[in-house]
Amino acid sequence: MRDDDSATAPAPIALHGLGLAGLGVLSYSFTFPATAFALEGLHPYLIGVGRSAVAAVLAALVLLAVRARPPRRGQVPALAAVGGGVIFGFPVLSTLALDHGASSAHAAVVVGLLPAATAVVAVLRAGERPSLAFWLACGAGALCVTGFALVRGAGRFTPADLLLFGALVAGAVGYAEGGRLARDMAGWRVISWATVLSAPISVPVTAYLLVTTHLQWTVRTASGFGYVALFSAYLGFFAWYEGLARAGIARASQVQLAQPVLTVLWSGLLLGELIDASTLLTAVAVLVCVALTQRARVGPGRPSGRTVAPRDDLRNERPSVTSR
Secondary structure, X not given: OOHHHHOOOOHHHHHHHHHHHHHHHHHHOOHXXXXXXXXXXXXXXXXXXXXXXXHHHHHHHHHHHOOOOOOOHHHHHHHHHHHXXXXXXXXXXXXXXXXXXXXXXXXXXXXXXXXXXXXXXXXXXXXXXXXXXXXXXXHHHHHHHHHHHXXXXXXXXXXXXXXXXXXXXXXXXXXXXXXXXXXXXXXXXXXHHHHHHHHHHHHHHHHHHHHHOOOOOOHHXXXXXXXXXXXXXXXXXXXXXXXXXHHOHHHHHHHHHHHHHHHHHHHHHHHOOOOOHHHHHHHHHHHHHHHXXXXXXXXXXXXXXXXXXXXXXXXXXXXXXXXX
């Protein structure tokens, strides 16, 4: 693929990327309610780390099934950043925030700043150049969710908010690095290798917590933990990272502005949390901001988005697999 071919992704590819990113956001929107279920009977550290340990087992089986070769040495640092961000940082900090009293809805709107943080990291690490209109729309969305968080928090930030802030910074780094890697390898390979490389930490820690913490397994607890382990920690990234790579990290990440609204709705339906007029008004404002970011131009410094072409994940597989 020539450099000029990759400079601007064709509209169908970009739209497909946004659709994939939206699918990832839909799966993530259930994360906080599912975590709240799991917290009814499990230690927060067990949930935060244990979900990645389960994902690592699944990822190892998938990689073995396709006989995938290891990532290149130059890709390992980025995979480590993905691991630190979305395998340990975001899950542990967000789970602790919920354990410290933040409601699922409140956590959702605070972490609604994640698209803006991801766009900043994309500028710093992936070389993307969002336009002024993009930044204005992104900033408006950030203001909407920040104001909503302050209103719900009675005008102040709590210790749980600080944990959530740390979670969104970690998540932004993991998302941007994963989206950058997904330009060279499929999104499912990015999260698979990141979880497997993190397994020497996540698996022993999970085993220790299973032995030393008090566990109360119920249907709600098991379903909540199962969801965050299967979808939030693994399968959701299949679509999410692919969407970031196809549509561009800064632009596709703004689709996640809709996640707080979805999570608030699920929190009301599944957890009985209050959905009031301010929530509905914020939902409309956030969705408008999402639409504006998609209309704003994002210029690629280094290639942003990509066309459908042979990728590293196809070139690196063994002949017996790719020939099937």
